[in-house]
Amino acid sequence: MTQVLHQDRPLYTGADWDYALIKKAYDAIEAVAVGEMGLDPYPGQVEIISSEQMLDAYASMGMPVFYRHWSFGKHFARDEMYYRKGMTGLAYEIVINSNPCLCYIMEENTMTLQTLVMAHAAFGHSHFFKNNQLFRSWTDAESILDYLEFAKGYVARCEERYGQREVERVLDAAHALMTHGVHRYPRRQPLNLQEEMDRRRARVRHEEQTFNDLWRTLPQKGDGDGEAIAAGVRDRRQALGLPEENLLYFLEKRAPKLEHWQREILRIVRMVSQYFYPQKQTKVMNEGCATAVHYHIMTRLHETGRLTDGAFMEFLHHHTNVVFQPGFDDPRYSGINPYALGFHILQDLKRMALEPTEEDRRWFPDIAGSGDFLAVWKHAWAEYRDESFILQFLGPKVMRDLRLFALRDDAREPHLTVEAIHDDAGYREVRRALSAQYDLARHEPDIQVVDVDLAGDRRLILEHRTQDGRLLSEPDAHRVLAHLARLWGYPVRLYEVDARSEAVLNEYGDVEPRED
Incomplete structure (x- = not known):
């Protein structure tokens, strides 16, 4: 140093x-x-x-x-x-x-x-x-403030031209779908918001042409054999870019009744949602x-x-408050304090690099005794997200210090079961269980657009790919589907499907678009 x-x-x-x-x-x-x-x-x-x-x-x-x-x-x-x-x-x-x-x-x-x-x-x-790396791939620090200034001005101009109520309706629906308005896989080139602003006019002209071509070329109804029907479905899904997990992106590009200013507002909300995506991870x-x-x-x-x-x-008084972690039986407990967990893991990595134990050498042979804790920190900060960071670097000492243990909470059983504690047999299971809690796929439903009935009533078909049998809250699902139907302009139907067996677990019948 x-x-x-x-x-x-x-x-x-x-x-x-x-x-x-x-x-x-x-x-x-x-x-x-x-x-x-x-x-x-x-x-x-x-x-x-x-x-x-x-x-x-x-x-x-x-x-x-x-x-x-x-x-x-x-x-x-x-x-x-x-x-x-x-x-x-x-x-x-x-x-x-x-x-x-x-x-x-x-x-x-x-x-x-x-x-x-x-x-x-x-x-x-x-x-x-x-x-x-997540921020480098998904955010554009150079242009975000300019883009927000553009977004503020654009929404204000829309309010003057189309009315505050009409703009508010679009924003309400877009905000309801905000968590489903991100691309989860890195793009080939980093996001450039300045180019997004510069390309807006060209994008409007291009979308006008491709949108009209898509909706003019509807498949004809007919009997046909099974193979021809299946081929038609494949062609339709390919033309629409399905399945699509980014619902705001799909609506922006494909919703048949939206005007160009409404599509641009969806795009603004989608860009803001994408900006926050790395922070959630x-x-x-x-x-x-x-x-x-x-x-x-x-x-x-x-x-x-x-x-x-x-x-x-x-x-030290302020710092201690920041990293304080109440016990599970403390009335103040509300989950794992991210400040405490992150700080403890990083301090433990520093200790391993400078003063390793035999246990450290078994668990982290590349870090123990390396002497350069800053290099270890910088590597972790650059290359990992929460899920992989915990799975890679959470060590036995931190698990003991924070008294971590794993519970099995099965609704079919009358009692909770302690499956792993902070001992030799339980360290890996505790680490795996804690890491899984930071997997966004376990907390945000995987909902995808899978088909559109172009030849019929243009019903939008969605699937919720469920994990561990966890279904959506029905009241919340109905409210969000109503917002989605309003933007789509035609009925929307949602199936909840087991991601492993493909069995249909639940169905939300057609939700019709309605005016408030």
Whole structure:
């Protein structure tokens, strides 16, 4: 590790801050993050905001610029009520995956907290955003702010031209389908939002032609033999690009009744959903990275005299709150704290690299005793997502420290069964079970468009490929199908099919489009 810091006077001595102190602390943090740790973040832009501005950012998905929608106001009113009544606190910061990386910090923070959150967000999160393969493949940090500005202006112009109610109806339906508006497999070239904006006019002309050709060329009804009918189905599915798991993409390209401005709004919502897709898969890693980085930086600043003992104690108080993990029988327990899990795994990797045990050498022979924990960290941050990160790097010591165990919860049995604990026989099963909890396929239903009755009533056919027999909530399914039918313009039918046996487990009959 390159030593670049020297013993010096403290950066500050009290709780109060000013812009000169913020800049001084930022420079000291950068000296450790870049000079010592070799991090590679985006250029940073720190902005100080009020609690009301933080609540506003909460409401609009953390975005600094966004189109208007009634749900954002509802979220703002709810969060503000909880905050004013002392029922909840606010995040110390919000960070935007953009270039430059925007880091919003609250004016109510003390100087120590400002230093902590800059280390956490402007360097920890920023390095992760810039270097993780999922973000590199799926997001465009260079153009996201320009694209959001374009989206805000476009939606506003549509409201002026077509009416707020009409635009709101499209946005309501698109938001209901937002989790089903992503491509789950990497594209050949990274997303470029600037090119998306530039190609909009050409896209409208192209879609006009291909859309008309598709819907004019309908298959003719007739008896025919089974082989001819099967061939016709194959041709139809191929022409429509089926099966298609990205429902917003399919509707944008193929819905027969949507106007061009409505398709563009679907595309905007789809792009925003795609932007958040990597974050849903890297919560443990992203927060673990930022927490490990801020802990290392703040410790180094204290060791070199840049933080007073009092400031360091204040930091440790905040840090301990961030990584606190209540036990399963604690009233405060609400699941695994991603900050705690990510931080513990990374600190364990550091310990293995510097002070390995025989157990470490058996479990992690390539890491134990390597001496370069930063190289191990950077490799993990760049190449893994939560599911694979846990499966690859969760070690026995962390399982013991966090007292992890695996339960079997079978609705057909009257009791829970402890299947594995933190011992030699259970480590691998606990690790496998915990890793599986971070597999998005287990939490988000796999719903695909599989066919369209072009020659009949243009009914849209969807399949939900179920895992472990878990079916959709009927009330929620009916509401979302109603939104989908509104965008499609014709009836929609959904089958729930076992992914292994192909058996039909449930069916939602035709949901007709209706006007509110």
